[in-house]
Amino acid sequence: MGITSKVKQSIILAADGQIQSLVAGSAANITKCNIMSIYAQASAADAEIKIYNEIGDAKTAAKLIYHGKFGSAANETIEFNLPGAGIYADTGMYADVTNCDFFYIIGTF
Numbered sequence: 566m567g568i569t570s571k572v573k574q575s576i577i578l579a580a581d582g583q584i585q586s587l588v589a590g591s592a593a594n595i596t597k598c599n600i601m602s603i604y605a606q607a608s609a610a611d612a613e614i615k616i617y618n619e620i621g622d623a624k625t626a627a628k629l630i631y632h633g634k635f636g637s638a639a640n641e642t643i644e645f646n647l648p649g650a651g652i653y654a655d656t657g658m659y660a661d662v663t664n665c666d667f668f669y670i671i672g673t674f
Contacts, residue, residue: 572672573586574669575595575669577668577669579666581662583620584598584616601647603643603647604642604645605662607664607666608664611634612663613635613662614661617658617659619656
């Protein structure tokens with residue numbers, strides 16, 4: 566009997582949007598997740614990623630669960646590894662990305 570992992574990768578985002586995964590070949594919003602790692606590549610200096618625990622693009626400050634800044638030039642890649650069980654989102658995850666070519670998360674969902 567093999568081991569089944571609950572750790573998965575989200576769909577890659579190249580702009581602001583809802584963080585999703587593939588379910589039976591279709592994109593679906595991830596509603597509950599422990600974010601373990603965040604990967605991204607800068608398209609210009611001062612890249613940043615904000616993740617909100619919400620569905621939609623309201624970007625309510627009280628719902629901000631992650632804000633990472635990186636990059637002094639284009640094409641820098643970054644991996645943010647989060648300690649312990651990571652950051653928990655229980656509603657959904659909306660990403661606001663600035664100066665990023667791409668971004669995705671690794672987590673349990």
